[in-house]
Amino acid sequence: MTLTSDRTETETPAENPPETTPPAAGGRVLGLVGGTIGLRRLGVALGVYLACLAVFALVVISKGADPLGVANSMVHSAFLGTGSIQQLLLRSVPIVLAALAVAIPARAGLVNVGGEGQLIVGAVAATGVGVAVGHAVPGPLSWLLMALAGAAAGGLWAGISGILRTSLGANEAVTTLLLNFVANDLMLYLIYQPWKDPNSSGQPQSRPLAAQAQLPYILGHWLNLAMIVTGVAAVGALLLLKRTGWGFGLRVVGGNPEGGRRAGLPVNRLLLSSMVVGGAFAGLGGMLNLAGTEFQLRPDITLTFGYVAFLASWLGRHDPVKVVAASILFSAIALGGNGLQLGYGLDGSVVDILLGLIVVAPLVLAKNRRKAI
Amino acid sequence: MNGVEQALIGGVDGGTAILIPALGELIGERSGVVNLGTEGCMLAGALAAFDAGTTTGSAWVGVLVGAAAGASFGLLHAWMTVIRRADQLASGLVVWFLALGVTSVFGVSYINKSVVPLPTLAVPGLSRIPWAGPILFKHDALVYLGYLLVALVWVVLYRTRIGLTLRATGERPEVVTATGGHPVRIQILAVTLGAALAGIGGAQLSVGYVDNWFNDMTSGYGFVAVAVVLFAAWRPAMVLLGAYLFGVALATASVVQAHGVAINQYLLDALPYLVTLTALVAVARRGSRQAPEGLRRALTHSV
Secondary structure, X not given: OOOHHHOOOOOOOOOOOOOOOOOOOOHHHHHHHHHHHHHHHHHHHHHHHHHHHHHHHHHHHXXXXXXXXXXXXXXXXXXXXXXXXXXXXXXXXXXXXHHHHHHHHHHOOXXXXXXXXXXXXXXXXXXXXXXXXXXXXXXXXXXXXXXXHHHHHHHHHHHHHHHHHHHHOOOHHHHHHHHHHHHHHHHHHHHHOOOEOOOOOOOOOEOOOOHHHOOOEXXXXXXXXXXXXXXXXXXXXXXXXXXXXXXXXXXXXXHOHHHHHHOOOOHHHHHHHHHHHHHHHXXXXXXHHHHHHHOOOOOOOOOOHHHHHHHHHHHOOOOHHHHHHHHHHHHHHHHHOOOHHHHHOOOOOHHHHHHHHHHHHHHHHOOOOOOOO | OOHHHHHHHHHHHHHHHHHHHHHHHHHHHHOOOOOOOHHXXXXXXXXXXXXXXXXXXXXXXXXXXXXXXHHHHHHHHHHHHHHOXXXXXXXXXXXXXXXXXXXXXXXXXXXXXXXXXXXXXXXOOHHHOOOHHHHHHEEEHHHHHHHHHHHHHHHHHHHOHHHHHHHHHHHOHHHHHHOOOOXXXXXXXXXXXXXXXXXHHHHHHHHHHOOOOOOOOOOOHHHHHHHHHHHOOOOHHHHHHHHHHHHHHHHHHHHHHHOOOOOOHHHHHHHHHHHHHHHHXXXXXXXXXXXXXXXHHHHHOOO
């Protein structure tokens, strides 16, 4: 067992709820020790974040740019320009959903690094359906069909890794990673050959969705339907995890699979279903990104969103509400990188460094770290 | 030279870029730490080697600098996982993402530059063996380093005290402590050394095989290296097999294309990953039982 004093303030899903009433005998002493450690941890957290910012500033300076100007530019392109907030929310759609695809299996202790591939197959399936029926059927019906196809494809793709894990014990982090590359090559094959838009010049891409199959803006042209669906899906994920027996089962299995097995829980079915449901969220994200923003497949359509989402889920410690918040924050940072190429001659991927650094802190400060050797 | 020979020669070249990182990863995993950041260490090694290679004009300096660059990212992973006991899989991905960002930002100025690559050294005598000679013994020196490392890692792992301590650290660190060893130090050393080898693997790509730098040039080879170690069930000889299997699949794709067979390039590109996945799956059940005890905890997140 870990020391009581070593698990004071942050709650982790995998563990028992924090002790509200410490054992009577050493209660006060333990509380005191807890408090001291809490302060120390706060200090460490501040130190880690400051170190992260310093490293990022160093990178920026070493490329000959002014760090304050860069910070200003990032805030400006993410929050302040005309339509920025709208852009931000629309851009965060695939990241939020792919992050939930990480968070849901993580509840059961699985590491889904396949958000990228699941976004891709979701977008691919949606394109297949959307291009085929988009002209023929009314908009809402094609949206529904595309969403179902995207979610099914994402769930299936993640399910492959789920089955490999439950039936053969193949590590899901490695198989989901490998499948990302397969998914990307599959998409490239489709847009370079069978699905290639004959009318496009330059970079190959698929035929665009018919106008009626594209997700519309509603409420005074401000909210895109993709944002609303994402919001509903996020609430759905929250309810699934916190209010259903299935969600509870995932937590039990994630905390102690052997215990879950002994308590009669269908452990393998829970593990597999968590991957499939997670993958379906990401697949839906790929569909919404396609039907709400992109309208046609092109190379780099996901732009490492799946990996950004992975980091966001760890920043939010796989808690649905925090994960959504972290995803929007990360979308803002990713968006903030857009102006840097023009304004400061910095490659846009400089923000990847910032994203990675931000996640270092929760990782090294997490409560459910492995036990000491 | 027919297509099969071309695929095998390319397979040894490309396989080396997986083999050396995979051997490094094997060392780390034997100590109980998995490093998905191997991908990032390779990227860092590839860019650093290319940088040093173009600046100094010596690809060898590049290889050394590449190893150092890989090691520095490995040290970060070691700090997070061994000292701070962060989740190993997540920490590895953070390391990769950091390396991806750093190399994209600093690599911009090296795109489309050329480097004097590592020279091809034909082994006297051996390279004249009919058929097998050119396939195995007419490469740059890093390929031979790969052969040597397989033997060296095997000997150290199974025939020396250091290897015993390393394996014990991955299985039962408390026993190492009880006998006066320092599991934490051993893990830090193992992870850093493994990452240095990943850096050399990256260098093999940028100054030995492809002789070029482009963003994300390792395209998942580091992840494949981790998969190869799982496939190999932590045995050096099987790592050799797995790495060359991937290398041959990779080379087959380009050879098939060069011969004008009408299969889409991107379908062929997926082949090496599918081969790796299939190989991994084929041995997964038996392999996972052989995992070092400490590593099994890290991989399955069970207590």
